[in-house]
Amino acid sequence: DAGVIQSPRHEVTEMGQEVTLRCKPISGHDYLFWYRQTMMRGLELLIYFNNNVPIDDSGMPEDRFSAKMPNASFSTLKIQPSEPRDSAVYFCASSLASGLNSPLHFGNGTRLTVT
């Protein structure tokens, strides 16, 4: 298996632009997580899905952030409009049916820079 695939690897955009991050989880994994990593706050959970359904989005910073999982093999995280403080590395991870008590498999992350 190719593992969790994220795209793009790097994204540089101007403040106010829309940004879309993409994730393909490992086939057969029922849980998908979006995390954000910054120097100040470390890793933070933004949202997670179980069987394509959002379960907890309390970590999403504000209404500018939205995430979707239209099918079992694809998820997006969208920021509209983007702001400089959104600059971070965004990780997608997936795991098997038991979710939090299963090993997590991380993608390589998307490094977002908003100028």
Added chain:
Amino acid sequence: KNEVEQSPQNLTAQEGEFITINCSYSVGISALHWLQQHPGGGIVSLFMLSSGKKKHGRLIATINIQEKHSSLHITASHPRDSAVYICALAGGGADGLTFGKGTHLIIQP
């Protein structure tokens, strides 16, 4: 909210040394993960444990549920072990994982 404390924050050691990284938490959990993040940024899951001890190659992870404490040990450390090691908690009343701030490990040749 579960408080996670990792120690040390930074550790520099010589190749071959035995390394110990500690993780303490305040609320009971269902599982604890040890993650490794290399300078390139990718994150790899090393261990997931809910009791006892696990070993993989030169890495050993232990957890004491009663004392709310876990340790990650590296035997015969090597420069390629240089990375950030992150402790993450599952359960304890929170959805998702609660992450420690990480231990920056540098192994010098």
